[in-house]
Amino acid sequence: MADASKDIVDGFPGDKKIIVVFVLGGPGSGKGTQCAKIVQHFNFTHLSAGDLLRAEITSGSRNGVMIQNMMNEGKIIPPEVTIKLLRRAMLDSANDKFLIDGFPRDEENRAAFENITKIEPEFVLYLDCPEDELERRILSRNQGRADDNTETMRKRFRVFKESTLPVIMHYDLKGKVRKVDAAKPVDEVFEDVKVIFAPLIAKV
Numbered sequence: 001m002a003d004a005s006k007d008i009v010d011g012f013p014g015d016k017k018i019i020v021v022f023v024l025g026g027p028g029s030g031k032g033t034q035c036a037k038i039v040q041h042f043n044f045t046h047l048s049a050g051d052l053l054r055a056e057i058t059s060g061s062r063n064g065v066m067i068q069n070m071m072n073e074g075k076i077i078p079p080e081v082t083i084k085l086l087r088r089a090m091l092d093s094a095n096d097k098f099l100i101d102g103f104p105r106d107e108e109n110r111a112a113f114e115n116i117t118k119i120e121p122e123f124v125l126y127l128d129c130p131e132d133e134l135e136r137r138i139l140s141r142n143q144g145r146a147d148d149n150t151e152t153m154r155k156r157f158r159v160f161k162e163s164t165l166p167v168i169m170h171y172d173l174k175g176k177v178r179k180v181d182a183a184k185p186v187d188e189v190f191e192d193v194k195v196i197f198a199p200l201i202a203k204v
């Protein structure tokens with residue numbers, strides 16, 4: 001159970017060194033799929049911002065309707081909502097290594113996360129995939145997601161290009177982006193991902 005008092009304290013308690021890797025890529029690029037494999041091989045905890053927001057909707061939280069409406073439009077939920085969920089999940093975990101999937105989605109997400117948590121990501125894993133392949137994957141995903149339809153998918157593609165790519169550029173200028181070709185089959189993508197994570201694990 002979360003300790004509510006932790007929610008009002010900025011940063012993280014104690015001197016625990018937290019390792020964060022942001023996992024970004026277009027809708028359907030395989031972020032969730034690759035994160036599941038990274039968890040198995042490298043003992044990270046996977047936090048999907050989208051999954052946390054969807055859990056808020058199903059929990060009947062007071063933000064649920066607002067989140068649902070914005071998601072159906074492919075819009076980015078205000079950062080204070082998403083960061084509170086991420087931060088609580090991190091504080092509740094005994095792990096010190098986190099994959100944050102689908103976040104930061106825009107500059108506002110990025111700046112707010114840095115201000116509130118004081119955490120800089122170790123690096124950003126960028127799953128690069130052409131739009132025609134993303135479209136095929138989303139429209140055949142069949143996981144019952146309300147935003148996996150042609151109209152919302154196009155809005156999500158636009159948000160990715162207009163708002164998320166600039167975040168990837170921001171980290172690229174800092175030398176923090178590790179880009180992989182995510183159009184390849186799952187296991188081939190993971191071979192490239194493993195090469196990126198191996199030195200990080202050897203270091204800690």
Ligand SMILES: Nc1ncnc2c1ncn2[C@@H]1O[C@H](COP(=O)(O)OP(=O)(O)OP(=O)(O)O)[C@@H](O)[C@H]1O
Binds near residue numbers: 030031032034138
């Ligand atoms: N390399 C791949 N080749 C073919 N299909 C893939 C690959 N990676 C993932 N998929 C499939 O594509 C769909 C989308 O994958 P996934 O849910 O992991 O993407 P995502 O980036 O998390 O998407 P979203 O941003 O919408 O949450 C799933 O059905 C998954 O099985």
Ligand SMILES: Nc1ccn([C@@H]2O[C@H](COP(=O)(O)O)[C@@H](O)[C@H]2O)c(=O)n1
Binds near residue numbers: 051072076
């Ligand atoms: N940082 C984020 C992440 C997600 N959202 C909203 O959730 C939708 C689904 O996200 P996935 O990563 O699971 O594809 C996304 O389209 C946004 O509406 C968000 O607002 N902020």
Ligand SMILES: [Mg+2]
Binds near residue numbers: 032050102
């Ligand atoms: Mg996902």
